[in-house]
Amino acid sequence: MRITRHALLAGALALAGVPSGLQAAATTSGAGRAEVVIPGQIQALEDMRFGAIVRPVGASTVTVAPNGAVSATGEIAANLNIPQPPEGRGPARFRLDGTERRAFVALLPSSITLSNGGATMQVRNITSNLPRLLNRFDASGLFFLNIGGTLEVNGGQQTGQYSGEFDVTVIFL
Amino acid sequence: MKKLVIFAVASAAFSTPVLAAPVTDNGVATAEIVSPIAIAHDAGAELSFGTFATGTGGTVVVTQGGAGSATGDVLLVAGSSETADSFTVTGDANRGFSISAGNGSVSNGTDSMSFVTDVLASDTLDGTGTATVSVGGTLTVAGTESTGLYTGSYSVTVDYL
Numbered sequence: 001m002r003i004t005r006h007a008l009l010a011g012a013l014a015l016a017g018v019p020s021g022l023q024a025a026a027t028t029s030g031a032g033r034a035e036v037v038i039p040g041q042i043q044a045l046e047d048m049r050f051g052a053i054v055r056p057v058g059a060s061t062v063t064v065a066p067n068g069a070v071s072a073t074g075e076i077a078a079n080l081n082i083p084q085p086p087e088g089r090g091p092a093r094f095r096l097d098g099t100e101r102r103a104f105v106a107l108l109p110s111s112i113t114l115s116n117g118g119a120t121m122q123v124r125n126i127t128s129n130l131p132r133l134l135n136r137f138d139a140s141g142l143f144f145l146n147i148g149g150t151l152e153v154n155g156g157q158q159t160g161q162y163s164g165e166f167d168v169t170v171i172f173l
Numbered sequence: 174m175k176k177l178v179i180f181a182v183a184s185a186a187f188s189t190p191v192l193a194a195p196v197t198d199n200g201v202a203t204a205e206i207v208s209p210i211a212i213a214h215d216a217g218a219e220l221s222f223g224t225f226a227t228g229t230g231g232t233v234v235v236t237q238g239g240a241g242s243a244t245g246d247v248l249l250v251a252g253s254s255e256t257a258d259s260f261t262v263t264g265d266a267n268r269g270f271s272i273s274a275g276n277g278s279v280s281n282g283t284d285s286m287s288f289v290t291d292v293l294a295s296d297t298l299d300g301t302g303t304a305t306v307s308v309g310g311t312l313t314v315a316g317t318e319s320t321g322l323y324t325g326s327y328s329v330t331v332d333y334l
Contacts, residue, residue, distance in 0.1 A: 040196060041196055042196050042197070042198045043198060044198045044199060044200050044201075047200065047201040047202060047203050048200060048201070048202035048203070049202075049203050049204075050202070050203065050204035051204065051205065052205045052207050052265075053204060053205065053206055053207065054206075054207055054208075054209050054210075054265075054333065055206050055207065055208055055209050056209075057209075062204075079333060082207075082268070082333040082334065083268070083269065083333075083334060085205065087203075092200045092201075092202065094198060094200065107195075112202045114202055114203070114204055116206075121204065121206075123202055147200065149202070151202075151204055153204075153206065157206050158206065159206045159207060159208050159265075160205070160206060161203070161205050162203065162204045162205065162206065163201055163202065163203045163204075164201070164202050165199050165200065165201055165202075166199070166200050166201075166202060167197050167198075167199060167200070168197065168198055168200055169195050169196070169197040170195065170196055170197075171195045172195075172196075
């Protein structure tokens, strides 16, 4: 019955959209756009970006929160505002394509190892914008998963560009 | 209308698997560690206001390029050598930095003269992560100073912008 009411509501909306009075003829072109997605997909949109960090003498950390907030400890805190690469700092972003009301579970890494080919750093305390362990898609059938974490920079960390891969797995229930 | 809706719902139910296989995608985490900025005084360099007669006072000005000149009644003597000071800054290639130089004074143990420094507010490290900072200044001469060799120091600080 609930479904039926939805259908009737949609019909009413469609009727309301029809102009009631006669109008002079006017034609314009509209833009058509369609995107076909397969429900039950995950797609990486953005990297987890800790940005440019001045090498500290003592161990320090940089934290990027799922909402994009950046904080730091140790010496990095004093140099947090140096100019950043174009991509800036921010959480990793994934697009989850599901279906309305469908439940899902996302499995996040417990840590990520970043390497410059010689030295490594760890990202720990991985956090996300998932409200709870078991989540449901809203009416859009979409969820944008943001993942942050805390980068642990060692004292005297070797300079260079660091990167590391991690897996995010989504189980659609 | 009602029948159509029910049909659609039934159809959707059949097309959705009860439990789909997990899907996985790779994320990438990135960071760049950059060298801290450092500054070193170049050996042999100094901010030198040269050799002069005080007269009734005035100033000696040394530009960042090392050109010296006197104002007021101060007279630079023939053969006087004025030089700008020089520092080497090292750090992350192509990164900008701010410079601040303090003022100071020189003394011969009896009298002293104060000077203000003249330096660029900021500069950028080159592709090898190196930059040279030149410091000029203006020395104030009262005209009552005793003769002799005056020396002193000042500080220069650099920081990433």
